[in-house]
Amino acid sequence: MTKANRGARASRAGATPYLYLAPAVVLFTLFVAAPIGYTAYLSLRRVKFSGLGLGKKSRTEIFVGLDNYRAALADGEFWDGWVRVLGYAAMVLTLMLGLALLFALLLDSARVRLPRFSRIAIFLPYAVPGVVATLLWGFLYPPSMSPIHAGLHAVGVDGVDLLSPSTIVFSMVNVAVWGGTGFNMLVLYTQLRAVPRDYYEAARIDGAGELAIALRIKVPMLAPALVLTTVFSIIATMQVFTEPTTLRSISNSVSSTWSPLMNVYGDAFVTGDLYSASATSLVIALIALVPSLGFLRLVRRRAFGEER
Amino acid sequence: MSITASAEGAGRVRRPLGLMPTAVLLLGALYCLLPVAWVLMAASKTRGELFSTNAFAPGTGLLENLSDLSAYRDGIFWQWMANTALYAGVGAVLSTAVSVLAGYALAKFRFFGQNLIFNVLIGGILVPSVVLAVPQYLLLAKAGLADTYWAVLLPSILHPYSIYLARIYAAAAIPDALLEAGRIDGASEGRLLRVVAVPLMGPGMVTIFLFQFVAIWNNFLLPFIMLADDHRFPLTVGLYTLLVTGANQPALYNLVITGALLSIIPLIALFLTMQRYWRTDLSGGSVKS
Known part of the structure; x- marks a missing residue:
C-alpha cells in the first residue's frame, strides 16, 4: 500500500474490517448458510418414479411440501431414539457437569494435595477421540478381559452384563462422562481462577466456611460459564453418534437407529433417501435448539437479571 | 497415610x-x-x-504388535496418522488465522453491520453439526470435492466459537491507544495487524489453535461422511473400520488396541508440553492479573 493522506486513510480503514471478516463470512456462507438452505430445500422434495422406475428419465424430483416432516414425525423408531437419547442426555448432563463443578471447586480450594496431577489426569480424556474412548471402555466392559468385573466381584456383585440392552445406555453415559468432564472442569476452573482472591478473604473474615464460600460465592460467579457449558453439552449430547456407532461393533444391543442422528445417517447413506434425512436432521436441530435456547433464557432472567 | x-x-x-x-x-x-x-x-x-x-x-x-500394525495393509495405519496430522495441523492453522482476523476486526473497528455480522457468525455455534454434515457432503460432491482431502479440511476451518474467543482476546489484549498512535504515525492497517495485533494476541492464538487442533484430530462424523477411500481416512475413521473388521476376526484385536494407544500419544504429548496454554480463560476472556 502507498502512503496516503488523512482522508484516504479514513476510507481505507473503512474497508479494512470487511476485508478481515471476508474469509469468515465466505466460509460461513459456503459451509453453514448454504448447507442449511440446501437441507431445507431438500426436505420439501422427494423423488418420484414413473413407469418401471428404470432409466434416468423415469426419476423426477417433485415438491411435496411437509410430507417428509410428517413421515419423520410419524416414525416410531425416531421417537424411540429420542426417548433413549433424552434419558442418556439427562444422565450425562447431570453427572458430567456435576463432577466438573465439584472438581473445579475442589481444585480451587487451596487445601488440596497434588492439584496439578489431578487436574492434568482429569483433563487427559479430552485428548482421547470418542471412537478410541468407546473402544477402550468397550474392551473393559466384556467380562473376558475386564478389571471392572474383577472389581465388582470383589464387592460381591457378579454376573452384571454391561453390554446388555438394559445396561448399555449406562455404559454409554460412562464413556461420555469420562470424556467430557475434564474439558468442562477446565472451563469452570479457569473462570474461578479469574476471581480476585480478596473476594473470599472478606467472606472468611465474616466467618464463612469453605463450603459456604463455594456455594454462596463461587457457584453464583460461575453462572455464565455454567450456562455456556450446559448449552454446549445439550447440543452435543442430543446429536450423539460416534459412541453408539462404535459400540455397535462390540455389542448387538445397539440398533442402527439407536440415536436420531444414526437415523439420519442411515437414511442418507444406507438407504439413500436424502429427502427424509434432510427433514429428520432439521427436526433434530430444532429439538436440540429448544432446550438450549430455553435454558439460556431462563438462566439469563435468574442469574443476570439481578445485576441489571 | x-x-x-x-x-x-x-x-x-x-x-x-x-x-x-x-x-x-x-x-x-x-x-x-x-x-x-x-x-x-x-x-x-x-x-x-x-x-x-x-x-x-x-x-x-509390544514390539511384535507394533510391527504387525505397521505391516497391516502395507502400513495404512501410518497413512492414517499422517492424514490426521495434516487435517488437524493445516485445519487448525487456517482456522486460527480466520478467527483471529475476524475477531480483531470485530473487536477493534467500528463499522456498519458489525453487530449483524457478529450475531450471524456466532449463531453458527448453535447449529448442530448434523444439519450441516449431510448437505455439506452433497454440495462438496457437486463441486467434485467429495472423498478428497479438501472435503475434510474446508468444512473444518470455520469455527464460530474460535471467532468469539478471538474477539474477546483482541478486546482484552490490544489497547486502542496503541492502534491510534500507530495510525497517527502513518502505519498502514496491514502493518498494525502484523506488528501490534498479532504479537499481542499470541497466547490467545495458541489456545485457539490447540483447541481446534484437538477438535479436528478427534472428529469422526465429518470424515466418516466425506470419505470413502481409506487411504484418506484420519485415525478415528481408520480405527473404527479396523474395529468393525476385527469384530469378526479377533486376531485384529491387538492391532486395534495398539492403534488406539498410538493414536492418543501425540495429543497427550501436546497436553503435557503446552500446559500453560490450556488454562487461558475460555468463557469470560478476562486475562488473569
Whole structure:
C-alpha cells in the first residue's frame, strides 16, 4: 500500500474490517448458510418414479411440501431414539457437569494435595477421540478381559452384563462422562481462577466456611460459564453418534437407529433417501435448539437479571 | 497415610479438611487414568496374554504388535496418522488465522453491520453439526470435492466459537491507544495487524489453535461422511473400520488396541508440553492479573 493522506486513510480503514471478516463470512456462507438452505430445500422434495422406475428419465424430483416432516414425525423408531437419547442426555448432563463443578471447586480450594496431577489426569480424556474412548471402555466392559468385573466381584456383585440392552445406555453415559468432564472442569476452573482472591478473604473474615464460600460465592460467579457449558453439552449430547456407532461393533444391543442422528445417517447413506434425512436432521436441530435456547433464557432472567 | 501423618504433625486444626477433597480428586484422576493405563498395558500383550493375564500387568508383545500394525495393509495405519496430522495441523492453522482476523476486526473497528455480522457468525455455534454434515457432503460432491482431502479440511476451518474467543482476546489484549498512535504515525492497517495485533494476541492464538487442533484430530462424523477411500481416512475413521473388521476376526484385536494407544500419544504429548496454554480463560476472556 502507498502512503496516503488523512482522508484516504479514513476510507481505507473503512474497508479494512470487511476485508478481515471476508474469509469468515465466505466460509460461513459456503459451509453453514448454504448447507442449511440446501437441507431445507431438500426436505420439501422427494423423488418420484414413473413407469418401471428404470432409466434416468423415469426419476423426477417433485415438491411435496411437509410430507417428509410428517413421515419423520410419524416414525416410531425416531421417537424411540429420542426417548433413549433424552434419558442418556439427562444422565450425562447431570453427572458430567456435576463432577466438573465439584472438581473445579475442589481444585480451587487451596487445601488440596497434588492439584496439578489431578487436574492434568482429569483433563487427559479430552485428548482421547470418542471412537478410541468407546473402544477402550468397550474392551473393559466384556467380562473376558475386564478389571471392572474383577472389581465388582470383589464387592460381591457378579454376573452384571454391561453390554446388555438394559445396561448399555449406562455404559454409554460412562464413556461420555469420562470424556467430557475434564474439558468442562477446565472451563469452570479457569473462570474461578479469574476471581480476585480478596473476594473470599472478606467472606472468611465474616466467618464463612469453605463450603459456604463455594456455594454462596463461587457457584453464583460461575453462572455464565455454567450456562455456556450446559448449552454446549445439550447440543452435543442430543446429536450423539460416534459412541453408539462404535459400540455397535462390540455389542448387538445397539440398533442402527439407536440415536436420531444414526437415523439420519442411515437414511442418507444406507438407504439413500436424502429427502427424509434432510427433514429428520432439521427436526433434530430444532429439538436440540429448544432446550438450549430455553435454558439460556431462563438462566439469563435468574442469574443476570439481578445485576441489571 | 502420609497425608494424615504430616497433617497431624503440622498441628494445624483445619488441615484434615483437605483430606476429603484430595481423596475425591484423586479418585477422579484414577477413574480418568484407568482406561489409559489399561490400553498402555494391553498394547504390550500378545494375543494369548490379552485374555489370560492381569489387566494391569505389562506383557511381552509390544514390539511384535507394533510391527504387525505397521505391516497391516502395507502400513495404512501410518497413512492414517499422517492424514490426521495434516487435517488437524493445516485445519487448525487456517482456522486460527480466520478467527483471529475476524475477531480483531470485530473487536477493534467500528463499522456498519458489525453487530449483524457478529450475531450471524456466532449463531453458527448453535447449529448442530448434523444439519450441516449431510448437505455439506452433497454440495462438496457437486463441486467434485467429495472423498478428497479438501472435503475434510474446508468444512473444518470455520469455527464460530474460535471467532468469539478471538474477539474477546483482541478486546482484552490490544489497547486502542496503541492502534491510534500507530495510525497517527502513518502505519498502514496491514502493518498494525502484523506488528501490534498479532504479537499481542499470541497466547490467545495458541489456545485457539490447540483447541481446534484437538477438535479436528478427534472428529469422526465429518470424515466418516466425506470419505470413502481409506487411504484418506484420519485415525478415528481408520480405527473404527479396523474395529468393525476385527469384530469378526479377533486376531485384529491387538492391532486395534495398539492403534488406539498410538493414536492418543501425540495429543497427550501436546497436553503435557503446552500446559500453560490450556488454562487461558475460555468463557469470560478476562486475562488473569
